[in-house]
Amino acid sequence: MPVARPESSDSRIIAHVDMDCFYVQVEQRKQPHLRGLPTAVVQYNSWKGGGLIAVSYEARKDGVKRSMRGDEAKKVCPQIQLVQVPVARGKADLSIYRNAGSEVVSILARKGRCERASIDEVYLDLTDAAETMLKETPVESLESIDEEVLKSHVLELSSNGNDDKESVREWLQRRDADHRDKLLACGAFIVAELRLQVLRETEFTCSAGIAHNKMLAKLASGMNKPAQQTIVSFASVKGLLEPLPIKKMKQLGGKLGSSLQIDLGVNTVGDLLQFSEEKLQDFYGVNTGTWLWNIARGNSGEEVEGRLLPKSHGSGKTFPGPRALKTLAAVEKWLKELCEELSERLQSDLEKNKRVAHTLTLHANAYKSTDTDSHKKFPSKSCPLRYGAGKIQEDAVNLFQAGLREYLGAYTGSQCCGWGITGLSVSASKIVAIPSGTSSITRYFHCRDQVHSSSELSDEKFVLEDDPLSPSRSESHPASHQTEQQNESGGEEAPVTHDISSFDRYENACKDEASGDFTGEISHLSSGAESCSTPKQNELQLRSPVKESKMKYPSDGIRSYGQKRKATKEKGTSSILRFLQSNSCSSSKQDNANALQETKLLSSGVQEPLVMESESFPGSQNGRSTNTWSYKANEIDQSVVEELPPELQEEVRTWLRPQKRANTVKRGSSIAHYFPPSKNE
């Protein structure tokens, strides 16, 4: 049987930091008299005292659980303090928690690459900081060690039942330790110091896992809570993983995990170790097989993404039981609320972070009274996102109608009886930064595309979001209900689509059917990058970036035992839009080259092209290359310009004026940076 050990090349130091009973801590900071008291935060809906969504450790000792409602919690713990989630627009308003999470992130990001994984979870890559410490102040030579570091749990020691401070000190200062364990020891110092800084500056405690990769760090962070840290030593990996239920592993909580259980009889990670890589490849395809073989041994090359901001925004609400929405008017009313909130957050993201979102997605949960097939799901729908609450709302309503038509099969009108909506959410994804991004304006031109090609969104324009078979997105979390998963398909031409998770996952994550509000900062916990919708005919093609990482969740295996994903047809609009989208969504040289070629071909058409030149672009080898691009100026909707950041409006207007003017943009022009060339080298 293979020995479980990190890949020999993997000497990274990765921490996963998770806040302790986060919403409770936020409320306790707001109301300090609650500190130390058994406290729980309850949902907006007050039925049976409201659903508990966060429980303090004092209350947990008394037997209070998150699955309880307020009334039940009071029975178990009569002195419990119940605090209601703030409310806005008739639903939960999570902004104070979100902002509190941002405070923490800004502190944690001081020591290394930082990825905000959810409202209260962060991954840190501390490899450089640990290497530096090992060189400059090796742990073995330290005379005194901070108490917080000595309070660490070292898994190897814990398994010997020998976890006191003296043993920890010895472990940290072993002169004969493997280089990677020495780095882990440095990581323990760095994380302890960061956690103390978080406490000093925010008054919040957090717990952490310190390991050689994200997967192990995440598994460890929850092992000793609250306010403690756990180190996954080199020797402890096998013992940590072997007894773990297979479904507890990241990305195995869903269909792939079930297949492992049913088809291969694998119930624990230890069971998985008994299968050879070849056998797993035979069953699940080359990539998935290798991935499974590796994770069973604690190997995961998934990188910590440098991302302090959420990858998408979402707003949703559940309408359980008798509160189900049964008319289009009722749905529209709620979509208005949800879209207004989403729009506010998008505006704020644009203003504060100079980021724009490209894709709007609507999820719903529905039932039909006549539906005997209870598994039929309301299809999630996406379209290019247009800024402005009114436009988002209009598009969301159209997306809903398209989804409903498809769901009902023969939908005939808004008063159609026999359907009910028990959950609605809207989300904005594919968010990119304007200043350094290469595709900032793309989204604006998506808008134009909508307006231009059809005054109403037609059914054809909607994209059915596939429910991906395998990645389970099992790390359900109200702040991370939605995950995007981008599978790499071994250089396959057609990008695959799958979007943020279905509404079901939102709802399940809430574990609170009746309480029903969620307003998520949607984070992406899987190894994938961004999602691109797979367009149907006449849709502009969005190509997904293929991020190189040692291990990704592969798709070939998924096909081998499940649904195949839709392939994108090489059809499309011949315009600036296509070029920009190719540019923004593709990282493959071939894609960019194709797009550029197409654009050049277009420029020789009847319509007068707008030619832009620029010299310095990110990605060019020497930072100075001359490129020419051609766009059809008459395809650019003037109204779109009004939505651009003010400093760009004038410049864009200039190039939208009649093409009597020179069709060039001067070197160094700010707008030019929005339109980098294809990477041809």
Ligand code: DCP
């Ligand atoms: N949350 C929620 N609904 C849930 C679960 C969680 O709204 N079903 C919110 C409240 C939590 C926050 O998300 O405070 C973070 O969730 P965690 O799962 O990390 O749990 P806590 O931070 O509350 O506790 P722990 O210390 O166990 O991590």
